[in-house]
Amino acid sequence: MNIKVAVVGASGYTGVELLRLLVGHPQAELVCVTSRQFAGQPVARVFPSLAGRCELVFENLAAAEIAARAEVVLTALPHQAAMAVIPDLLVAGCRVVDLSADYRLRDAAVYEHWYQPHSSPQLLAEAVYGLPELFREQVRPARLVANPGCYPTSVALGLAPLLRQGLIDPDSLIIDSKSGTSGAGRGAKLGSLFCEVNEGFKAYGVAGHRHTPEIEQTLSILSGREVTVSFTPHLLPVSRGILSTCYAASRQQLSTADLVEIYRQFYADEYFVRVHPVGSLPNINQVAGSNYCDLGMVADERTGRIIVVAVIDNLVKGAAGQAVQNLNLLAGLPEQTGLEALSAFP
Numbered sequence: 001m002n003i004k005v006a007v008v009g010a011s012g013y014t015g016v017e018l019l020r021l022l023v024g025h026p027q028a029e030l031v032c033v034t035s036r037q038f039a040g041q042p043v044a045r046v047f048p049s050l051a052g053r054c055e056l057v058f059e060n061l062a063a064a065e066i067a068a069r070a071e072v073v074l075t076a077l078p079h080q081a082a083m084a085v086i087p088d089l090l091v092a093g094c095r096v097v098d099l100s101a102d103y104r105l106r107d108a109a110v111y112e113h114w115y116q117p118h119s120s121p122q123l124l125a126e127a128v129y130g131l132p133e134l135f136r137e138q139v140r141p142a143r144l145v146a147n148p149g150c151y152p153t154s155v156a157l158g159l160a161p162l163l164r165q166g167l168i169d170p171d172s173l174i175i176d177s178k179s180g181t182s183g184a185g186r187g188a189k190l191g192s193l194f195c196e197v198n199e200g201f202k203a204y205g206v207a208g209h210r211h212t213p214e215i216e217q218t219l220s221i222l223s224g225r226e227v228t229v230s231f232t233p234h235l236l237p238v239s240r241g242i243l244s245t246c247y248a249a250s251r252q253q254l255s256t257a258d259l260v261e262i263y264r265q266f267y268a269d270e271y272f273v274r275v276h277p278v279g280s281l282p283n284i285n286q287v288a289g290s291n292y293c294d295l296g297m298v299a300d301e302r303t304g305r306i307i308v309v310a311v312i313d314n315l316v317k318g319a320a321g322q323a324v325q326n327l328n329l330l331a332g333l334p335e336q337t338g339l340e341a342l343s344a345f346p
């Protein structure tokens with residue numbers, strides 16, 4: 001039997017990406033999609049890319065109305081708006097995969113420092129951080145899954161093998177990330193205008209981006225001790241893609257061939273993580289539209305540093321694809337169900 005799924009906030013970039021993935025999912029039935037501004041309009045009229053594949057009409061529904069139809073709700077709302085609806089969805093009996101940042105941080109004080117007051121801090125202890133490659137067994141029985149942020153997904157997968165095995169100094173981490181502009185969402189913003197982004201390239205959020213505590217939380221779990229990082233995001237003039245370059249001081253003499261072997265063993269059973277061979281590094285264009293995270297690594301024997309390059313599609317492995325991966329875990333389905341598509345290269 002198909003699992004009944006609702007998408008709340010379906011008119012945004014991650015929302016429409018969820019719809020694209022779910023209309024092609026063999027065991028999910030999309031039962032309702034919400035939007036305030038497009039309520040009453042057919043999905044296929046708002047998003048012609050879905051014409052012929054989605055008969056639904058956008059609705060502006062309360063939690064109880066959504067829960068009457070859906071078993072699992074994927075919330076693709078901005079942070080703060082998400083925590084305004086999720087407690088009601090849980091009370092009404094739904095399981096929730098939340099794409100926002102509202103339930104990712106374990107500590108309410110940390111959330112409140114980087115975001116705003118939390119309206120349901122009692123749910124933070126229950127929420128499971130939905131990075132399947134690292135926390136799969138916790139996701140399966142969860143009622144509330146906090147889908148990771150896009151930058152933190154690339155960084156955690158890029159550094160996990162080294163931190164879990166104590167191969168790098170956790171105090172030495174520098175992370176330099178670049179994101180496509182769809183990461184900023186579909187809302188009209190000056191900084192997302194074509195002329196602001198096209199042919200430009202800039203750093204932003206330096207020493208203060210809100211993904212810093214989320215990255216530190218996961219890297220601390222992997223290291224077994226508190227970790228702080230220097231994290232600098234940059235805005236790329238492309239629609240999709242994140243490339244994170246992670247620098248760490250090596251604790252051992254390792255060659256690039258050793259590193260590739262360590263990563264291949266660590267991710268041997270992972271469908272969505274692909275490790276490049278020695279001498280080859282990934283490009284965002286090889287994962288666009290897919291749920292893959294591709295990794296390449298180099299041991300810089302001259303400086304004693306290890307450099308790891310991770311690429312994902314921010315809307316897929318960084319958001320909607322990972323949410324469907326989590327949905328599959330909740331439903332007891334093979335994790336790659338509905339997510340096997342490769343990138344459309346070139």
Ligand SMILES: NC(=O)C1=CN([C@@H]2O[C@H](COP(=O)(O)OP(=O)(O)OC[C@H]3O[C@@H](n4cnc5c(N)ncnc54)[C@H](OP(=O)(O)O)[C@@H]3O)[C@@H](O)[C@H]2O)C=CC1
Pocket residue numbers: 008009010011012013014015034035036037038076077078079081099100101148149150182183184185186187314315318319
């Ligand atoms: N874009 C990305 O690459 C990633 C995004 N995320 C996170 O996913 C979530 C969605 O992001 P994204 O799709 O980019 O955002 P968008 O701005 O593109 O879409 C937001 C959606 O939420 C609805 N919405 C906006 N404000 C409110 C509100 N106050 N109450 C109820 N509904 C609201 C909008 O629809 P309407 O106004 O019609 O109701 C729209 O459907 C965010 O939390 C974001 O941080 C996570 C990882 C990556």
Ligand SMILES: CC(=O)N[C@@H](CCC(=O)OP(=O)(O)O)C(=O)O
Pocket residue numbers: 099100101148149150151179180181182183184185211233235
């Ligand atoms: C390019 C761009 O603006 N990216 C967004 C991050 C993407 C995202 O959605 O992160 P959350 O899931 O944590 O909200 C930003 O820097 O805020």
